[in-house]
Amino acid sequence: MKGIGADGEYWAALAQGKLKMQRCDGCGHWNWPAVWRCGECGSWEQSWHEVEPRGRIYSWTRSWYDFGAPRDLPVPYVSVVVELDGAGGKRLLGTLDTSDLEPAIGQRVSARPRADEFEGEPLLSLRWSPDHSTLAVGEGR
Missing domain, CATH: 2.40.50 (OB fold (Dihydrolipoamide Acetyltransferase, E2P))
Known part of the structure; x- marks a missing residue:
């Protein structure tokens, strides 16, 4: 399945039977819907974590x-x-x-x-x- 926008990892994980959510590497804020840049601290570094x-x-x-x-x-x-x-x-x-x-x-x-x-x-x-x-x-x- 092709990822669409910032939430591509979410859909790819669901296709594999997993749930992943995005978290800011700068401040640790969980982002949903997924973002390119954290609205809390402005960091461009986001990573995906299985939950x-x-x-x-x-x-x-x-x-x-x-x-x-x-x-x-x-x-x-x-x-x-x-x-x-x-x-x-x-x-x-x-x-x-x-x-x-x-x-x-x-x-x-x-x-x-x-x-x-x-x-x-x-x-x-x-x-x-x-x-x-x-x-x-x-x-x-």
């Missing part, structure tokens, strides 16, 4: 329309915005593994990268699932 695809649901919505894209999730499906644990709280979008689960803000989730095909092109995304190996919402806070 665990784990975090907490920041926001979610249930969609009742398929928008024409092929997917193995039946309508309705749940889209989530997840605040990552290991990348300075940056947030990523994806879909929840099951639409019959009632998501909750703060719920712990983990993801696996997915590659589907749409009009002959790879369509990469993150599929989030409840993370039963970690603390439940409200525990340990």
Whole structure:
């Protein structure tokens, strides 16, 4: 898969089944969306780091329309915005593994990268699932 702009490394990592996020070499600030130059310190030196695809649901919505894209999730499906644990709280979008689960803000989730095909092109995304190996919402806070 060809990289597009500053976020090419992100897409290349997803295609390999990994999650990488960009971090400034100058000040350590996590950048998302990816940038050429850090908005915090002005450094042009950015590097990519593999992070665990784990975090907490920041926001979610249930969609009742398929928008024409092929997917193995039946309508309705749940889209989530997840605040990552290991990348300075940056947030990523994806879909929840099951639409019959009632998501909750703060719920712990983990993801696996997915590659589907749409009009002959790879369509990469993150599929989030409840993370039963970690603390439940409200525990340990």
